[in-house]
Amino acid sequence: MEHSKPSSAESPDESPPRRTFLVRVTAGIAALIGVMVGVPVVGYTILPALRRRELGWADAGPVSTLPIGIPQEREIVLTVADGWKKTTTKKTVWVVKDEAGTVTVYSPICPHLGCGYRWMEGERRFVCPCHNSVFLLDGTVVAGPAPRPLDTLPFKLERGRLFVQYKEFKAGAAKKIEL
């Protein structure tokens, strides 16, 4: 009895490569679908959550009403984006205008351990009540454990108003390190 040879289409030698090819194509399509679905998911859910801080310019009021040589505490309202949620918080900053009209804005946080300090007009000094750090009008430390001068904040003047970029810095460090 004569056995016919299998045709080339049925050859067992060619089936594994074809199967491998189909597996690869299927895996490629699945990966492509994964990317197409994954990119928007990352864009809409994960990235906004990572963008927790949006540093905008907060309006700190008119410049013309700042007294010369006497620090003024100004209130600002910050809008912070935390993922999908937007919240507003109130902060204060200390603003100094000197005789030449030069403006300096200080963070309200003591660089020692983060307490709030105040301007004592009688002593012409900023004083922190927590551990008695004392600072001059230009922010220099003259007493107490504060390891660096008062932290200055970026600001800009627009149409007669002061706009401040609120930032926080590492407490207790000798250098100003932004958080």
Ligand code: FES
């Ligand atoms: S926190 Fe201001 S002196 Fe310690």
